[in-house]
Amino acid sequence: MAQTITEKILAFHAGLDRVEPGQLIEARVDIALANDVTAPIAIAEFEKLGVETVFDRGRVLLIPDHFTPNKDIKSAEQAKILREFVQKHELENYFEIGRVGIEHVLLPEQGLVVPGDLVVGADSHTCTYGALGAFATGVGSTDLAAAVATGRVWFKVPESIKVVYRGRPGPWVEGKDLILYTIGQLTVDGALYQALEFTGEAIAELPMYGRMSMANMAIEAGAKNGIIAPDETTLDYVRPRARRDYTVFASDPDAAYVRTIEIDVSRIRPQVSFPPLPDKARTVDEAAAAGIAVDQVVIGSCTNGRIEDFRLAAKILKGRKAAPYLRLMIIPGTQEVYRQMVREGLVEIFLDAEALVSPPTCGPCLGGHMGILAAGERAVATTNRNFVGRMGHPESEVYLSNPAVAAASAVLGRIATPEEVVGEEGK
């Protein structure tokens, strides 16, 4: 019987020929991941188990990216627990400050996650790796601890929702806009416990960075995972990077879906998600017409922290400056992205625009550090969540957008369309 890509990857890792939605399975894990916020609890749980060491020294990845560079003494203690565990168990892959980046930008870049993998991460945006054709999902610290010790995890096989994207996107429409629009349609729990499979001609044309923005935000519709079947675009990205063999899975043409949604991307404008939930998506035109003044703009994060995202921002910012009193922050996702920004002259453009270029960190996205909002302040951010208090004071607000809209808003000091800044000449 026909199966979806999600079912095939789960069956493969459970050692079964096939699985069905609702079936409980115990699956083998390829990568177990945690960060400096979630690893300390996972490590404490791991110690309770009394096992000697981790299931595989090459497949446990602890990434200090959230409150690093250490923002205060308590955060330094948390990062130290993580570092000492890495040293004690001689984990093969560790990225210290100077090498580290935002986990979900870093791992694909470093070829540590490959197509066909089963990845669990104590971070909800672990679903990003679905863009590579992997099954990847967020878990809590205790589930992660069990996976670190045993290399195994239990799952209920999810039903799949198929989202088919047709047509060609208009100017300034990015993967970020497709996913914000989709979440707006589905709502924040529209895919609860389910797999979101992105497909169609517009996905075939979408570059990897846009696919990663999309899979990254599957969790914002409540999904267990977001996934895109590997194609030549995927393999061109993976081949020079992969540190392991990989397996390409695809859904059978007659696989069963609980729901199919068709979206004509030619009708989508860049999106802005209004606070306090990612599903409050409106068109950028509607947002711009509302005259919403902005105090801070953040361009970066696991959603939009890749080199192409910064090229897009630079197109808008070149020869222009951030509005008076507006704080513009550029946060490259990894050191490699940072280096490439320097090579291509993007850092020069950002400095001329009077932006702050920060080291890679999750920082302000979750209201950790490096750009916290005061009461009554508003930010436009290329991040993934705009919950109450997400970037600071509970009375501050976050509006989610793509990098071009964020950059345009930085120039004009209010939510703005890219066209308002660079005219109608397009991209």
Added chain:
Amino acid sequence: MDTIKGKAWKFGDDIDTDAIIPARYLNTSDPQELAKHCMEDADVAFAGRVKPGDIIIAGKNFGCGSSREHAPIAIKAAGVACVIAPTFARIFYRNAFNTGLLILESSEAAAAIAEGDEVRIDPASGLIEDLTSGRSFSARPVPEFMRGLLDAGGLMAYWKKRLAE
């Protein structure tokens, strides 16, 4: 598990983990520290007023957002004995089981129970009684596999036993 009796605290739909425990407090994993800020961005007075044994009655999709296990840890350490909601976000659902926080799914109970009502819960049967209104409700049964994990004493106890065999 013994019968639970406590006062109901009502919350709305889509209460996210940032509202349950804001990231500005995630530089520690100490349950007592986290408990001081439980539900702070949804109701700033909650942590100071909640009593041991009290019950959270929430709307759909409770615990959406991040994977932080600090969220169920904070709720449990604040003394909350049970969370009742129509649905829970997926990661929060697993985390609640793994940290020993009782959660029950019931759309009827979540809609009918009012703020401040006295509520009694039998965790074994899933019977929820609103002692103030006199109405009672049945929670959706806990999946058998998860019941097994609970009986084993949680995920780590389950694995400890299995690895010893």
